[in-house]
Amino acid sequence: MNLDLLLLLFFILGALTSIGVYEILKLKNKYVIYWYNWLLLASGLSLLVFSIAWAISSVIEFENQAAGVGLLIFGGMALVCFSIATKLISKKGNEKL
Amino acid sequence: MDTTNSFSKKISRRDALKLGSIAAMATTATMVSPQKTIAKPVEEKKDSYNVSKHGTIDEIYNIDPKMQRFDQANSAFCKSILGDFGVIPLKPNDNPNMKNAFMNVVFATGGYNPISQEFNPHLKAQKPGHSDLDLALDTGALALENMTGSALARVLANESGPAMPLADGSLLPISLYKQQVPFPGQFNKYEKQHKFESPKDAAYAIKKAAKLYGADLVGIAPFEERWLYKSEVYLPMDVNGNPIKEHVNPFRQVKFDFKPKSVIVLGFEMDYEAYKTQPSAIGAAATSMGYSQMMETSVRLAYMIRRLGYNTVHAGNAVGISVPLAIQAGLGESSRMGLLVTEEYGPRVRIAKVYTDLDIELDKPKTFGVKEFCEICQKCADACPSEAISKAVKTTDPENKPKNDCNGKGVDKWYNDHQKCMSFWGENWGECAVCISVCPYNKIDMWHHDAAKSVTKIPGLRRLARTFDEIFGYGKAGSEKLMKAYWNRRI
Ligand code: SF4
Ligand code: SF4
Numbered sequence: 084m085n086l087d088l089l090l091l092l093f094f095i096l097g098a099l100t101s102i103g104v105y106e107i108l109k110l111k112n113k114y115v116i117y118w119y120n121w122l123l124l125a126s127g128l129s130l131l132v133f134s135i136a137w138a139i140s141s142v143i144e145f146e147n148q149a150a151g152v153g154l155l156i157f158g159g160m161a162l163v164c165f166s167i168a169t170k171l172i173s174k175k176g177n178e179k180l
Numbered sequence: 181m182d183t184t185n186s187f188s189k190k191i192s193r194r195d196a197l198k199l200g201s202i203a204a205m206a207t208t209a210t211m212v213s214p215q216k217t218i219a220k221p222v223e224e225k226k227d228s229y230n231v232s233k234h235g236t237i238d239e240i241y242n243i244d245p246k247m248q249r250f251d252q253a254n255s256a257f258c259k260s261i262l263g264d265f266g267v268i269p270l271k272p273n274d275n276p277n278m279k280n281a282f283m284n285v286v287f288a289t290g291g292y293n294p295i296s297q298e299f300n301p302h303l304k305a306q307k308p309g310h311s312d313l314d315l316a317l318d319t320g321a322l323a324l325e326n327m328t329g330s331a332l333a334r335v336l337a338n339e340s341g342p343a344m345p346l347a348d349g350s351l352l353p354i355s356l357y358k359q360q361v362p363f364p365g366q367f368n369k370y371e372k373q374h375k376f377e378s379p380k381d382a383a384y385a386i387k388k389a390a391k392l393y394g395a396d397l398v399g400i401a402p403f404e405e406r407w408l409y410k411s412e413v414y415l416p417m418d419v420n421g422n423p424i425k426e427h428v429n430p431f432r433q434v435k436f437d438f439k440p441k442s443v444i445v446l447g448f449e450m451d452y453e454a455y456k457t458q459p460s461a462i463g464a465a466a467t468s469m470g471y472s473q474m475m476e477t478s479v480r481l482a483y484m485i486r487r488l489g490y491n492t493v494h495a496g497n498a499v500g501i502s503v504p505l506a507i508q509a510g511l512g513e514s515s516r517m518g519l520l521v522t523e524e525y526g527p528r529v530r531i532a533k534v535y536t537d538l539d540i541e542l543d544k545p546k547t548f549g550v551k552e553f554c555e556i557c558q559k560c561a562d563a564c565p566s567e568a569i570s571k572a573v574k575t576t577d578p579e580n581k582p583k584n585d586c587n588g589k590g591v592d593k594w595y596n597d598h599q600k601c602m603s604f605w606g607e608n609w610g611e612c613a614v615c616i617s618v619c620p621y622n623k624i625d626m627w628h629h630d631a632a633k634s635v636t637k638i639p640g641l642r643r644l645a646r647t648f649d650e651i652f653g654y655g656k657a658g659s660e661k662l663m664k665a666y667w668n669r670r671i
Contacts (some may be wrong), residue, residue: 140628141652145453145669148653153628 092139096132103128114177118167127164136160230637231523234545237490237508247590250501252409253377253431254585256598257497260605263284264585281606288461288609290317300609308461309663310610318610319467324362324472358544373489376539383541386481390446393480396471396529397447397522399509399543403440403535408500410434434499440535442542444481445502445509447522448473448530452624455528456656457663459565459604459612467611470530478532490538501588502531510543513550516594517569521550523633526621549637550621551575554594556642559649560615563657569615570594618655620646 107124110116116124134157141150234240252258260282284300287293291300302310376382383400390398411431454466478494485492493499503520506512511531512522519527561569572580575592582589586598604612616622620636623629637643649655656662 133322137628140626144626145665146653152652 089139089143093136094133096139099135100128100132103131110172113179114172115179116172116177120172123164123168123171127161127168130157130161130164134161207588224251227495230634231546231548233510234547237504237545240507240545240547241514242592244590247406247588249406249408249410250588251431252277252412252498255497256586256602258413260602282602284606284609285611289319295617302609308660309457309462311461313667314461314663316467318461318465318468321468321472324476331572363638369486369491379539379541382538386444386485386540387540389484390444390481393479393484395446395448397511397524399445399447399506400540401443401445401505401508402542403442404508407504408434409498412498436491436493436535440491440493441537442535442540443500443505443509444534444536444540445506445511446474446477446481446532446534447506447511447520447525448477448532449525450528450530452528452622453666453669455613455617455622457659457666458614458617458657458661459608459610461610462663462666463617464611464615467530467613474530475530478534481534485534485536485538489539490536492534494532494534495528496532499533499535502533504591505533506531507545508543510546510650513547514553514593514623515550515560515619516558517619518593518596519616519620521619524549524625526623527616527619549642552639553620553636553642553645557571557646558621559618559620559646559655561612563618563655564601565608565612565614565658566597566600568597568600568604570596587605614657617657620649620654622655 107128110124136148136153137153137157141147141153206406213469281294281296284293284298287550288300288303291303292298293300300310303312303315306312310312376385386400387398412434413431448470448595450470451466454462457463474496478496482492482494503514503518506520507514512520512529515521515527517527519529520529521527522529555573558571561567561571570580572594574595580595582595583597584599587595621633623633632645632648635641635648
């Protein structure tokens with residue numbers, strides 16, 4: 084197992100997570116965000132990170148199909164969460180004045 | 181003041197990035213810590229989610245109190261090598277005259293079976309997984325095992341014969357056959373007995389030593405006669421490996437020259453990547469490494485315990501059946517394919533054991549849902565090239581009947597057809613173990629597999645776990661691509 088590669092990839096993953104968290108927090112300046120939106124955003128981000136972590140781990144153990152399918156399933160679920168959340172958040176009347 | 185604004189003022193984008201990266205790094209470090217480089221822990225792992233402990237194996241499986249001890253002569257290997265198991269033609273164009281197909285496995289490396297007078301067709305064609313390079317890999321891996329023969333008999337274990345005294349007082353056996361045995365038992369035990377403060381301390385020391393000597397798993401089971409073979413195979417050969425004419429019967433009663441109290445059960449992980457190529461000589465090399473390790477570690481542990489002043493008999497597959505002992509020692513559970521399934525490596529393990537009269541704390545059997553998952557999964561049965569594995573849903577289903585003498589009777593388990601299995605080995609000119617390779621429990625120790633394995637413990641999600649294992653593409657046995665890839669990958 085290539086540990087250096089694994090650490091580097093997870094470092095990139097950390098960076099992506101940070102950007103995700105930062106972008107989500109920025110939304111709070113523009114919109115009123117209810118608890119269920121927070122839940123959707125948090126689930127979406129966790130699923131996205133999980134899907135990338137899954138894919139990387141699978142590639143490292145040469146399970147390319149597992150990587151692809153994992154990305155598709157967990158990443159897809161993340162996208163669903165994000166799209167519902169953005170729809171709900173950007174509803175009329177949710178903008179902060 | 182808006183709290184978010186103050187938050188974003190205090191933490192800049194760059195800071196957030198740094199923090200996030202550090203957090204992710206910390207999480208990653210724990211997830212992927214190079215476990216092999218760290219000394220193996222002796223303390224037992226904390227039991228993971230949904231693991232139950234039991235008093236004895238009888239609390240888990242229905243075992244007939246009148247169960248007869250199994251005869252090693254009836255084991256699939258003995259029947260294949262020493263008996264005439266023959267071959268069941270599997271496909272219409274299989275050669276029905278091929279006698280004792282299993283001997284193809286024995287002669288695979290040389291490429292010619294002098295009994296059937298057939299050449300190894302896979303080797304001739306240099307098929308991926310059966311090429312000279314692949315077979316050489318297996319030959320090297322089996323080297324130590326070949327010197328000891330632990331796959332079948334306790335060759336070094338009790339056949340001291342004329343022995344060479346060593347500096348530490350032990351005897352090095354130089355003959356394979358028990359002739360005038362000055363000290364029946366494996367090696368001369370030390371006169372002064374070391375006293376441990378408690379059986380718990382003894383168990384700690386023995387487990388620590390076993391891990392140092394190369395075991396991946398160690399557990400301790402009570403000695404029970406019911407798991408001893410009724411008769412065992414031994415090799416009536418002289419030092420040069422020539423058969424001793426006056427001893428033509430290779431089976432004898434199992435006897436100890438001391439009263440064993442417990443059995444130290446050792447588990448050895450077999451290489452995951454090599455096992456992905458099954459059924460091939462590359463996968464066989466991983467098995468062979470397991471056999472060599474079985475002998476290496478059990479010999480060392482036996483030497484150590486005898487130096488402490490206690491008796492031992494160590495064995496690979498010999499002396500008694502390993503799976504119930506391993507279950508009783510808390511190493512894992514039985515499965516549809518009949519092999520031990522461990523939490524750590526699934527069925528990808530080999531087992532060795534050391535019988536001893538040392539007072540040592542016993543372990544408890546544990547279950548983590550294997551039987552229940554096997555009832556749903558059946559992946560091994562679907563993948564088995566000889567259809568040898570039972571497809572009965574439950575062990576109690578009427579169609580789950582013993583197939584032949586190879587099936588030990590009186591124990592609640594799935595009955596598989598070992599004759600069919602060995603026939604495929606013969607056809608393949610090598611071992612198979614596809615069942616082990618495809619099993620959803622056969623995964624490496626990585627965080628995402630632990631997550632997936634925990635799904636098999638949730639009753640409503642077991643079918644999903646099996647389906648996902650398939651969708652994710654795990655366990656593609658028989659793939660020539662994987663066999664070729666084994667040598668091409670640079671790790
Ligand atoms: S070793 Fe191969 S042939 Fe034998 S039971 Fe397993 S899968 Fe079937
Ligand atoms: S493949 Fe499935 S049915 Fe077979 S032993 Fe493994 S878990 Fe059980």
